[in-house]
Amino acid sequence: MERTHVETRQWRTTISAAQDGDRQALDELVAGWLPLVYNIVGRALNGHADVDDVVQETMLRAVDNLGTLRDPDSFRSWLVAIAMRQIRDRARRRTPEPLASDAGDRAADFAELTVLRLQLEGQRREVAEAVRWLDDEDRQLLSLWWLEVAGELTRRELAAAVGISRQHAAVRVQRMKARLEVARGIVRALEGACPELDAVTARWDGRPGSVWRKRLARHIRGCAYCAGAEESVVPAERLLVGIALVPVPAGFTLSLALGGKTSAAAASVGWSAKVLGALTKPAVAVTAGATIAAGGAYVVTHPSDDPPPRAVIAPTASSSPSRTLSATPTRPPSPSPSPSPSPSPSPSPSKTATDLYGTVVDAVDRAPAADARPGTLPHRPESGITSTGGPKAVMQHRGESVTLTGQGYVLVRWQISPKSRPGSLVMPTWTGLKGKLFHVASGGGRRMDDPLQGSPDGYATGMGGPTIGYAVLPGGTQQMWQNEYFYLDGSVILTQNERGCDYGLTVFPSNWDAVNADVLTGPAQGAIRYGLIRDNGKDTAPVPQYATRSTPTDPATVEQRSRV
Template identity: 45%
Template structure:
């Protein structure tokens, strides 16, 4: 008879819903068993997305504590798995918003190591070796919805979830699910064939020619272009026959077990919870059960990788390099290393693509992540912080931020003015990708506050502020261009206060700004608000996927020129926040605590897929001028100019949720679509936004696309 060791306990034999019900009812042993079984699922999901980052253990612990706290209120115990998955996804998403994770750079096919060289390095690299690696890479060619569906389908493919359970988790019917899965798998197989053809270097001249025009971005648009060739080319299509069905790729995979230290930490955290059920023996998490069966874990890992792509889109050109370990020799080209996706560095035999016209090559003050504020700020001895650089900068000087992540720990205050003849420039360094990460700035503190004249701020990424990312107060003759500002709480960039004069915001992206405390009532892309001043221009920008408005010009009392901007997907509850309340306008041309009267000039802008109106006057009584703008598929009105004044000429409104346009008696119009009958999708040359929402041009300009174009010459022209 086997002896019972003191550290062993009987295993709870209840399964599924019964175990959840017992734990919810207060059975401490059932709770311990449920936690033991759930921890590997959460760990591999979180680790699969965040990788080896130090935050993994903290996020996992937080998920498990939230599970314990929320269990008494779980109304549908049979949906426990979906509920726990949602908790994990939300916590990971919150972590990514605080410290967004750079995506892997594209590597040319002929620069990749052979699968056999990779397979033995680490367990996780083994998961991605050979066709398994190609399978994960293939998922990057899919649209976000397909990537999310693929991540969920792994669980069904391995018997970890029934078809009915999968449909229930996704909130759709089984027939609809079957259709979506069939289409997704077809696109996945096309992408796998493309990956195989690129990696095998078959010698196909047409494929080589197509590859030379490729930006290096795996996207649905490029998948379609490559697929048209691969499926019809005898040489390239031959690789399809060699592909193993994706279900079979999961067999025999091993995974990294949950670390013992994490098991102990979760056990301590769960046991310390004040809301722990009161009856039954004290719960004990058992580490010997925390290695998942290989196939189930593989589903989680590969699914999580696909989901990581889903939650971290890369909307713009962000060539990235690691922080330089030492200054490059004079005249040497800047090196590129891992980080966000970058324009492809071609092999010498390939024709080079156009180089991005971004960054400065000469500067007076340098800042690098591995610098020292006690240094002199030279190229050889850079400062460590932007704070130090803006303290010492003088008119006519240029500050260059070297590539890498510059982690702010306190707010940056910029108060030194330039002059018309001696402007001050703050820029990324040529060919490098400088990121200002404001996650370390105390909550509620603006990351950067600027009160200056005659500055240029360009070629930077700003992220992670728990307040406003960048605010320019009463700035004069300051230019912002080629910025990527995202994942901040209150706003991306805001120009405000009286005396805001002669400023320009050009060719920049503002996205995914969201305040988790505001449930949609905060988190705009770009704002010019609460002030006055002439000569301000907003041109060539995109504001998208923000919690509230894309562009907000509330309570600004002077005319602004707003032209060639795109606003899409704003106001949607992408964070599954309770009590969601968002205006979600594409362009808010008024509003605020005081009624503005500003004659904004609004020309050649486009708004689509926003929660609210495409364009809204919002009680602005100034003589607005709207010409050649397009509102498409917004949840509210295309144009709401009721109560406003001015002119509306040659604007297009189609497929919006409410009225094409609400026009007051003081607005005169000519040539608008709502005067020409109903407009449908068939009235437009293209309703596919993939290119418009994709990578910018090498010079930072908007991508050229036929999206929303018409043959009648009305509405916005997105072809450039």
């Protein structure tokens, strides 16, 4: 599932209201961010019995210190840093425990919860179970990197939470990933039928640990049978983009202050004496009695136009549509053999046949053959486009936007950089549309999933490759080409929503002649393929995905089925 945070005007309003003592705003703040904190702590501690206390202590400290937060936009990184400090403090305070006792605490560890609650199978299950074999420090880092790959955190936030530079974080992540791959190999080997492995593990008590990790890894390196199981291994980052946050467990009740609860009632849900003591000190003026019941009812789903803070939260029984991310970003199958985009169902029933405007491409279209010349590009009226970004607007970071106004053509050029940071790709959005907007053509000589000849792994840029990692599109997202062309008659805001996989956009006002010349540039001129015409010259021509006439507080929450 695509995961998003709401870090915009709505967030700032909610945080400011909570700082001023608004109990409802505080409830929304805690409810929205509790699943993220629970996943970080749960995975870092692998489901240890202390998880509940650390989660609760983190949220209490956040509420208690909310008034010291000067910049609401930094709330997420601030909260994650608090969680990591609590995890490290817990490690320093902890006294050595007998192995048997620790094993009892982990009877239902976080790896098991991840597999069961998210119904993971195959190599996704393998990654979750491999976490058991990591040392504490690696698990703490993985709890953040997992969320970075899934689009929940940025690399800057990961580095800040760990307290190191981004460059050092990159080195640490690479080392942790290498150890995670070793752990995945152990999980595969233990599930296999190696005739020599039984002898190696004859004295093993079944509990993962560093000593046995080294012994089993040494066996795998020297065993042709076990090492052969690695031939079709999918990189971990490609698997993790499709894994949602683990829902907060049933029965987990977070109370910010005692209010109507008695100490005995609070203690019945597993509160420590330290937490009970903290609860008697209201952090915000009117927090007494504020209670967030999180028992299994929260799951991260796809964003809507009006989400609650941080992420869309819906009951588990909801039948909300799921745009599950594909684990294989190479040319997904098309529902139609036609090179033309597959239109979505007709717009809202409130529209009549006389005012029908646009269709939405919500299925991946098949790339035409390299020598398939495009159709004719209709020539629409053009008086020119003005851009707040000037003749060449470069947008490299989340939240950057450009407002386009006028009548004419616009080029959006893609540059995807999975080598910098692979993972799920959060698409740019068109918001505040006034007038009409059409997706008229695709060009640049290639689609972004076309391999480039001459690069080490066949992918110099674009969707990535086995040696640099992959960019993964949300399910159903139309594959973009290097150059995407749009026609605007009115005004619209284009916003870069980078999170997860690294990408940049360059926006140029263009014209019909330039669009036509680009799509007609084919393999004979050094391109991989000719371009593709999408415009039918009518008001029923495709409109861009992720487009809306509304102006949501967070453009990243625009639904894929555009609202125009």
